[in-house]
Amino acid sequence: MKAQLFKKWFLSLFFIALITALILYNFLPYFFESVSLFLSLSAAEVVADQLATLITASSVAPFYIEITYAPSKEIKYDVSAKNRRLEVKPYYNSPVTRDITKYAFYGVNLPDFSFEKVNIFSITKIVENSKSIYSISASSSD
Amino acid sequence: MKGDITLSTIIENLLMIGFALLILYLLYFSKMFFTTSLEQESNERYSILLANGLISHEKLVYEKNGRIFRGILDAKKLDALFYKTETGLRNESEFREKILNPTFKEGKLSRKELDIGYNQLTIYIYIIDLNDCNENKCVIWAGVLLPIETLDDWVKDNPVYKFFKCMYESFDNNWARPTATCAGLAATGAIIGGLIGGPVGALIGAVVGCAAGFLGNMYSAAEWENCIKEAGRDVKDMYVSKILSFKQGLPVNIIYEDGSIHVGRIIVGIVREKP
Numbered sequence: 217m218k219a220q221l222f223k224k225w226f227l228s229l230f231f232i233a234l235i236t237a238l239i240l241y242n243f244l245p246y247f248f249e250s251v252s253l254f255l256s257l258s259a260a261e262v263v264a265d266q267l268a269t270l271i272t273a274s275s276v277a278p279f280y281i282e283i284t285y286a287p288s289k290e291i292k293y294d295v296s297a298k299n300r301r302l303e304v305k306p307y308y309n310s311p312v313t314r315d316i317t318k319y320a321f322y323g324v325n326l327p328d329f330s331f332e333k334v335n336i337f338s339i340t341k342i343v344e345n346s347k348s349i350y351s352i353s354a355s356s357s358d
Numbered sequence: 359m360k361g362d363i364t365l366s367t368i369i370e371n372l373l374m375i376g377f378a379l380l381i382l383y384l385l386y387f388s389k390m391f392f393t394t395s396l397e398q399e400s401n402e403r404y405s406i407l408l409a410n411g412l413i414s415h416e417k418l419v420y421e422k423n424g425r426i427f428r429g430i431l432d433a434k435k436l437d438a439l440f441y442k443t444e445t446g447l448r449n450e451s452e453f454r455e456k457i458l459n460p461t462f463k464e465g466k467l468s469r470k471e472l473d474i475g476y477n478q479l480t481i482y483i484y485i486i487d488l489n490d491c492n493e494n495k496c497v498i499w500a501g502v503l504l505p506i507e508t509l510d511d512w513v514k515d516n517p518v519y520k521f522f523k524c525m526y527e528s529f530d531n532n533w534a535r536p537t538a539t540c541a542g543l544a545a546t547g548a549i550i551g552g553l554i555g556g557p558v559g560a561l562i563g564a565v566v567g568c569a570a571g572f573l574g575n576m577y578s579a580a581e582w583e584n585c586i587k588e589a590g591r592d593v594k595d596m597y598v599s600k601i602l603s604f605k606q607g608l609p610v611n612i613i614y615e616d617g618s619i620h621v622g623r624i625i626v627g628i629v630r631e632k633p
Contacts, residue, residue, distance in 0.1 A: 278426040322476070
């Protein structure tokens with residue numbers, strides 16, 4: 217009788233574990249892929265690098281260029297630049313991520329700037345009297 | 359019948375699994391943080407971007423009727439801005455050694471003259487005319503943009519700052535050890551001071567003894583040694599971008615005053631200190 221009871225318990229646990237494992241097997245890769253993709257696209261290091269690259273890349277246009285960059289709809293950033301060094305601090309509002317500030321360099325004569333809690337950037341270059349003039353503006357998607 | 363698989367058995371088991379997962383979450387996931395790390399060849403990216411910017415820059419490119427010709431460099435503008443050499447290119451490494459030498463003054467570019475470039479990095483720019491470039495004659499323009507040192511950089515490079523920063527970071531918040539030595543030496547100092555100068559001497563002796571004991575035992579000998587070394591450390595390790603060869607770089611055209619157009623290359627090299 218005891219052996220039979222143990223067998224039934226064992227079987228019930230085994231099947232529940234099997235179903236759970238199957239669900240997790242399908243769900244976990246998708247979950248981690250989504251999390252890693254979200255974090256890699258919205259990470260401060262990536263945003264700092266991309267933004268600095270776009271600012272420098274705007275110098276490539278001989279006359280006029282306007283570049284819009286919106287790294288994330290959900291995440292806001294504090295962005296500041298001084299002496300051609302750009303700093304980005306994200307606001308994740310999540311217990312499993314850290315709001316670490318990252319930096320990158322850019323190479324054009326863009327005046328120092330500072331924006332708080334923004335996630336859309338617009339970089340403009342114009343040429344006036346044979347002189348390149350750069351500007352940047354930022355806004356929030358809300 | 360007792361022992362049958364009922365709905366309640368399944369629910370109980372599910373609850374157990376849920377509970378186990380909750381414990382796992384509390385133990386591991388709550389302590390786990392997602393961080394991102396970007397591995398890349400920053401110097402190469404900076405070089406390529408800057409080279410692309412330079413071949414559109416008004417200080418280098420050919421202009422006609424207010425129109426900028428991207429990729430066509432004006433030899434007259436290059437002459438005015440860069441150090442020019444026409445010696446034969448017998449040995450590329452010999453030329454590179456000369457240009458990369460920190461004492462290479464002829465090619466130092468003013469940031470006012472050329473307002474493009476990374477302020478924190480050393481940038482080498484070569485423009486080479488590939489027409490008739492041989493062992494006897496080869497026209498090369500070269501320039502160096504040195505990093506702009508700000509007050510912050512000066513402070514951070516100062517040995518005194520580096521020493522105190524290191525000491526501050528080395529302190530492990532262990533107050534017990536220096537406090538005990540402070541008390542011991544304060545008592546000794548008070549006795550000696552008291553014998554020499556009475557109550558005032560005892561007080562001074564106690565203060566001096568405590569300070570000596572406290573400071574002397576705040577850091578270990580290894581920490582003192584480490585911070586003295588850190589203060590004198592000079593950053594010699596440098597990252598040099600790989601795109602510093604004449605075989606690489608961006609293709610450009612160079613237009614001379616007589617209207618002749620030569621084929622050339624622009625090479626931008628980045629050198630920066632290892633963090």
